Amino acid sequence: MKRATDYTAFLVKQYHPLSWDKIARERRLGFPMSEQALTLAGFVPAPSDIKKTSAERLSTQIMSENLPKGPAPGSKKSVKIKGGS
Numbered sequence: 001m002k003r004a005t006d007y008t009a010f011l012v013k014q015y016h017p018l019s020w021d022k023i024a025r026e027r028r029l030g031f032p033m034s035e036q037a038l039t040l041a042g043f044v045p046a047p048s049d050i051k052k053t054s055a056e057r058l059s060t061q062i063m064s065e066n067l068p069k070g071p072a073p074g075s076k077k078s079v080k081i082k083g084g085s
Helices: 002-014 018-028 033-040 054-066
Strands: none
Touching: 018 033
16 A cells, blocks of 8 residues: 555656746745746746856856865765865
């Protein structure tokens, strides 16, 4: 019986509209109702890259290449920092 319940929950989540998740996030973050309504209607903000100048894109690229790489989110591995105790 548990297997059938788990499978049903999985199917419900698969057909759950993505806009519901976005609206729930906006509600948690305190967005105004007008923005939540726009999300429900399908209007979402443009990606940040569209608004960036070429200098800002280059800066973002350089920063991402030079930042230290750590374990994946949710990983239990600890990160050792050079020079740290």
